[in-house]
Amino acid sequence: MDQHPEKNPLLVLPTTNDETKNRTNRSLDDTIEVWLGRFSWAQFLQATLANLAWVFDAHQTFITVFTDLVPTWHCNDTSSSLCNNVCELPKEAWAWDAPPQTSVVSEWGLQCAGAVITGLPATSYFLGCLVGGLALSTFADASIGRKKMLAFSCLVMNVAAVLTAAAPNVWVYSSLRFLTGFARATIGTCALVLSTEIVGRRWRGQVGIIGFVCFTFGFLSLPGMAYFNSGSSWRYLYLWTGIPGIIYSVIVYLVAPESPRWLYVRGKIQDFVETIKTLAPPETRNTIFLDNQDQVLELDEQMDLYSALKVLISKGWALRRLLTVTWVALGIGLVYYGIPLGVGEMPLNLYLSTTLNAVSELPASLVTLLLIDKLKRRGWVAGLGVVSGVCNLGCVVFVGEELKAVQIGLEIVAFFTACTAFNILLIYTLELFPTCVRNSAVAMARQAMVVGGAISPLLVALGRENRFYSYGVFGLASVLCCLFLVSLPETLGRDLCDTIDEEESKENGNRV
CATH class of the missing domain: 1.20.1250.20 (MFS general substrate transporter like domains)
Known part of the structure; x- marks a missing residue:
């Protein structure tokens, strides 16, 4: 595959004789608008597939609300004056209202360990999100791409969730929550960027919101899953959320397209053309082919990891x-x-x-x-x-x-x-x-x-x-x-830029 994008042409756009004279002024955004500006079912289905990752993101973000709760308890001797503080009672003087395995706190006896220990799993998760965001944020812009990064992150997050179900103590549990947060850090970003880069400018706002709706449905489904799991081990909740996420990750890797914008910027022109054909409406996809004229998009130097x-x-x-x-x-x-x-x-x-x-x-x-x-x-x-x-x-x-x-x-x-x-x-x-x-x-x-x-x-x-x-x-x-x-400048209705030089030209033009 040709790795020198400066030698590759853009796609041919349907033109009149007068428009042919101006082909050299065509931008990548023009090409995207002509072939993908009309919203097709293929774009909708692929954007929805990418944004479903937000459902699993929501599950792992809020799951500790149910798995790490401090259950209610009762005194065996209701006349005791110490019934207000479980930590001052001998073990045989009180009991949990629910089976101990319903929460990590009751199963591992953390009720008197202090807020630092009981909050450690949630803190570890957010710390993992912070570290993962710094370590992984540029992979999707570099050599890996949006789709592979989305599939990889979602896979690692859900594998970590499944492994969490086997955690023997709070320290292993917190470490696995850190790994879950680390992998989770780029899921929403990759899903949002991938879905909005496969549609024209008119639809990118609506497509972007699909992810937020999916996140909300993920958040909404979690209380229902936890309710049906009430009385059972907290470990089942991690299995119920993690296993479907693993299956989804494989489907995304096999079915979802890569961003055509990213493919072109990285010099993968043939893949760019095939992706455009896959996403374009049926009545136009068979007319797409490479132009044999010397028309190019001036690209920045290839991006490495950071x-x-x-x-x-x-x-x-x-x-x-x-x-x-x-x-x-x-x-x-x-x-x-x-x-x-x-x-x-x-x-x-x-x-x-x-x-x-x-x-x-x-x-x-x-x-x-x-x-x-x-x-x-x-x-x-x-x-x-x-x-x-x-x-x-x-x-x-x-x-x-x-x-x-x-x-x-x-x-x-x-x-x-x-x-x-x-x-x-x-x-x-x-x-x-x-x-x-x-x-x-x-x-x-x-x-x-x-x-x-x-x-x-x-x-x-x-x-x-x-x-x-x-x-x-x-x-x-x-x-x-x-x-x-x-x-900051307003962006409503404006073209998306693809290179640093293009954005700088627009920025300088706005100042003038």
């Missing part, structure tokens, strides 16, 4: 955009992970409260899906972030039992707006960066959200004494972070 990250740091405009979107993602991440932890303290059973948290994400995904092609990215992310921040600050002001309904209403609005803001932010981020570094940039934005998720439990714990340290900080962070978006 050159994508180097480019993002060395280019002033790229670094400014990257710092801004990661800063905004950090603020939104605090709200996204922090509010469910606070709402989880409501007097509802575990399955119902988790379901309500998941259900509140669904309207955000649907609203974004219906309106994404009309929403100006920069203004809406900033506006939603400010609204979320104001509602969080309202939760500090409206306290007391008589205002509980107002507080819950503000929490719901804050979470809804934060979810919608982050959905739009991811679409905005992939439109801000060219193909050669797009996956890395989106991965950095998602990692910043994970950092927010790692910080939010501490803030929620501090907020039990003073609500300002939880909801107050959430609100201030959301407002202050989102205001930085004023420095």
